[in-house]
Amino acid sequence: MISPAVRLADAAARGPYDGYLPAPGSQPIARVDGPATPLRRAERLSPAWPLDRKVGALLDLSLAAVPGWTRPRRVPSAGALYPVDAHVFAGGIGHLYDPIRHRLIRQPDRPDRPGPDGVLVVLSLAPERTRWKYGSRSLPSLLLDLGHAVGALAAAAAVVDLECWIQGDADTGPLSALTGRPHSLVALHLAEPAAGPPAWELGGDRPRPIAESGDLVTDALIELGSGSPEPTWFRTGLPRFTDDVLRDRRSADPPFTGSLRSADLDALLAGTPLLAATAEGLRDAQGPVASGDARPVLAAWAAGQGFVADAAAVLLYAAPLDDYRQEHVRAGLAVHRALLGAQARGLRARAIGSWGQADLGAALGRRPGTSLVVHGAVVGPATATPTGEDTYA
């Protein structure tokens, strides 16, 4: 069931462009003050490192800005707005991660919790960063960015030999009590291999619910914060990429023309719920789903981004949106995996987050609303082939 505020915010994002433009000079700046602890970078990785050193490497490979810059970062973000903040709890002490200086900032007045072992990372959203650029169309982008951050952390955990358990459907009340921030939506538990799921629960005192804000996106996030009555821990099952893949990932610029080797496409789809639209038709990890070239329609749905129409492959995550928060996080995670897979194979890729009225199920003759495009990516060969000179392998 989608609640009213979420339905409205989704409709605003999927509806026609409302004419909103960001006010120049008013972009929110993420300031992080307080005593800072510098972190190690992920150089000469060793599985024998102690947990605290692994945490530095993990954050370096997942969320850090390229040293000396505020962007780009290891993780992609819609509009390069980076609305996801990471709060790190280790040894009973809470810190906020500063991705630009690669430091942990001690957070005063935070409860000295939680967890007997391991490290807890809580991800919170600062919606104003995304809303500055996209206005009332921001809700899906915020949640997809959250999914990419989860994927980036899980992929980095595998590189530094840490086990990573994720809870994406917890009540934000206890998580926000830990971080001091509203919209604290995801918890990741990091521990030495074979530690198993965390033994503790993210329960505890719930602060009073936040009053309705009157802002569409904030109201939707408040409603999505109530979470599931029985939150669960899960693992992503991401393949293990090399540290170079995580460090070097970047969004390629258009065009994405040409064709992919079928072995590459198979590898990007394997073990994922993604669909791929190519000139030949639509397929998933199991095989063909429909014939015909869907890419021009996909380009029209994707706010008219023309390079979608002639990309070698358009990867799609489609789902019903009954579980709005979880489906967006899963979509961000699945597309992040595909971006890293493309990087590992020397392919060029870029996430595509704006999908308008893209009801893929209805287009394929199924019941409307059962298979809406939530997220996607364009993928092309290492060198784009000029349109009209495609080669087929």
Ligand SMILES: Cc1cc2nc3c(=O)[nH]c(=O)nc-3n(C[C@H](O)[C@H](O)[C@H](O)COP(=O)(O)O)c2cc1C
């Ligand atoms: C959720 C999400 C949605 C995105 N949507 C688009 C899009 O619709 N069109 C586009 O050209 N790039 C899109 N991008 C790519 C971002 O513009 C890119 O990640 C950002 O500029 C940072 O650059 P980098 O990925 O090279 O680090 C999206 C990225 C994310 C994570």
